[in-house]
Amino acid sequence: MSAPRGQFSTKFGFIMAAAGSAVGLGNIWGFPTQTASNGGAAFVVVYFVLAFLLAYPALMAELVIGRHARANIVTALGGLSDKPAASLFGRFTGFYGVITASLILSFYTIVAGWMICYLAAAGTDLLGQDQATQWLTSMSTERNLLSSAVFAGLTLYIISSGVQDGIEKWSSRLMPALIGLLLLLIAYVLTQKGAMEGLKVYLLPDLSRVFEPTLIVSAMGQAFFSLSLGVGTMLVYGSYLSKEESLPRMGALVTVIDVGIAFTAGLLILPAMFVAQEAGITITDAAGNLIGDSDIVFQVLPPLFDSMGPAGNFVALAFFTLMTIAALTSSISMLEVPVSMTVERFNVSRPVAALVIGGSIFAISCLLIFNFGTLFGFVIDLTTKYSQPLLGVVICLYCGWIFKRHALLKELQEGQEDIAQTLFWKIWPLYVKIICPLLILAAFWLSLG
Numbered sequence: 367m368s369a370p371r372g373q374f375s376t377k378f379g380f381i382m383a384a385a386g387s388a389v390g391l392g393n394i395w396g397f398p399t400q401t402a403s404n405g406g407a408a409f410v411v412v413y414f415v416l417a418f419l420l421a422y423p424a425l426m427a428e429l430v431i432g433r434h435a436r437a438n439i440v441t442a443l444g445g446l447s448d449k450p451a452a453s454l455f456g457r458f459t460g461f462y463g464v465i466t467a468s469l470i471l472s473f474y475t476i477v478a479g480w481m482i483c484y485l486a487a488a489g490t491d492l493l494g495q496d497q498a499t500q501w502l503t504s505m506s507t508e509r510n511l512l513s514s515a516v517f518a519g520l521t522l523y524i525i526s527s528g529v530q531d532g533i534e535k536w537s538s539r540l541m542p543a544l545i546g547l548l549l550l551l552i553a554y555v556l557t558q559k560g561a562m563e564g565l566k567v568y569l570l571p572d573l574s575r576v577f578e579p580t581l582i583v584s585a586m587g588q589a590f591f592s593l594s595l596g597v598g599t600m601l602v603y604g605s606y607l608s609k610e611e612s613l614p615r616m617g618a619l620v621t622v623i624d625v626g627i628a629f630t631a632g633l634l635i636l637p638a639m640f641v642a643q644e645a646g647i648t649i650t651d652a653a654g655n656l657i658g659d660s661d662i663v664f665q666v667l668p669p670l671f672d673s674m675g676p677a678g679n680f681v682a683l684a685f686f687t688l689m690t691i692a693a694l695t696s697s698i699s700m701l702e703v704p705v706s707m708t709v710e711r712f713n714v715s716r717p718v719a720a721l722v723i724g725g726s727i728f729a730i731s732c733l734l735i736f737n738f739g740t741l742f743g744f745v746i747d748l749t750t751k752y753s754q755p756l757l758g759v760v761i762c763l764y765c766g767w768i769f770k771r772h773a774l775l776k777e778l779q780e781g782q783e784d785i786a787q788t789l790f791w792k793i794w795p796l797y798v799k800i801i802c803p804l805l806i807l808a809a810f811w812l813s814l815g
């Protein structure tokens with residue numbers, strides 16, 4: 367017996383949920399940090415190209431498989447073929463995706479916890495509680511444990527309540543507010559001393575760097591991470607999407623929103639780094655390269671808010687609240703991956719599955735916190751840089767080679783009858799079958815050499 371499946375009630379609900387999944391720490395923390403550690407604008411250029419060249423086609427593969435199968439990633443990939451070997455490998459890949467989603471959530475919870483700390487710190491600062499503020503902005507293990515627990519609890523609470531009232535409700539409210547605040551902050555930061563230098567680093571690429579294999583692999587991982595790919599998130603969201611919507615259009619919209627917000631966030635963070643440098647914060651290493659430490663965003667934003675005078679605390683409060691919500695709409699989409707699989711395959715109730723899986727993932731977060739120096743960066747690289755694009759390769763291959771062509775066309779025609787005449791249909795099927803996987807593998811191959 368299969369559990370009843372939820373569905374997004376409106377197109378808007380789906381876009382908000384999918385974009386809500388895509389837009390998160392990846393955009394406002396991951397992208398600027400990666401841009402800094404990879405030398406600035408050259409990374410931005412490569413990221414843009416790869417987001418549309420590799421990530422968008424892979425996103426389409428997930429959406430179309432998901433809506434066709436109306437199932438979680440394991441069942442969906444396993445069900446594309448009747449051949450036992452292909453079906454088994456599909457299920458195996460799906461399971462690897464589930465594990466990857468869970469591992470991503472384990473480090474994501476920690477970074478989201480930092481957002482909560484800075485949110486709380488804006489409050490304690492306002493109340494003049496200096497000791498509390500100091501504790502909240504320290505990097506102590508206790509603080510990380512507590513804030514991660516709060517974030518994990520919030521994620522669990524939302525997920526256990528189900529698709530409609532869970533995901534949609536939260537996703538539909540955040541994006542406009544976040545974009546508005548980002549724009550205001552950019553306008554402010556650009557009036558500050560040092561900002562123009564940051565803008566140059568962000569916007570004027572050193573084109574000699576764009577073919578650096580390590581930069582390409584980082585940008586590729588960042589694109590897959592930011593669009594929530596490879597791990598079954600978009601696949602499962604596709605499975606909740608009604609047959610009345612055009613998948614290529616939905617996918618394109620989500621990609622544009624996600625890339626647009628990442629780019630906008632960079633316009634804030636890179637200049638903010640150079641403004642912070644004016645205030646004495648170190649942003650370059652001994653060799654003069656920009657530092658891309660995982661907490662760099664948290665080092666440069668608070669001084670910026672401080673420089674706004676008394677209003678700064680309120681701006682910080684708004685910013686970190688929005689960031690926490692953005693992180694939540696992403697974290698719920700990650701937890702949905704193992705939860706949907708467990709509910710559908712093992713017939714466990716949603717709240718129980720959410721509690722057991724969420725609890726286990728939080729245990730991994732604790733492990734990362736206790737072994738921060740060795741495990742935190744390692745898990746990020748393992749999941750985002752390597753697993754996500756590699757899983758993307760297999761999903762593209764399954765979409766191109768295993769998914770029956772007439773069934774694929776039929777699925778795409780749902781919601782867009784003229785699909786067979788579009789450029790998308792002329793290019794994408796072959797692209798996803800051959801070119802996209804080859805390009806991803808080529809990038810890995812080059813980086814090995």
Ligand code: PHE
Binds near residue numbers: 594696697
């Ligand atoms: N795309 C999310 C972000 O940018 C992270 C994410 C990765 C969400 C994988 C779901 C799955 O923050």
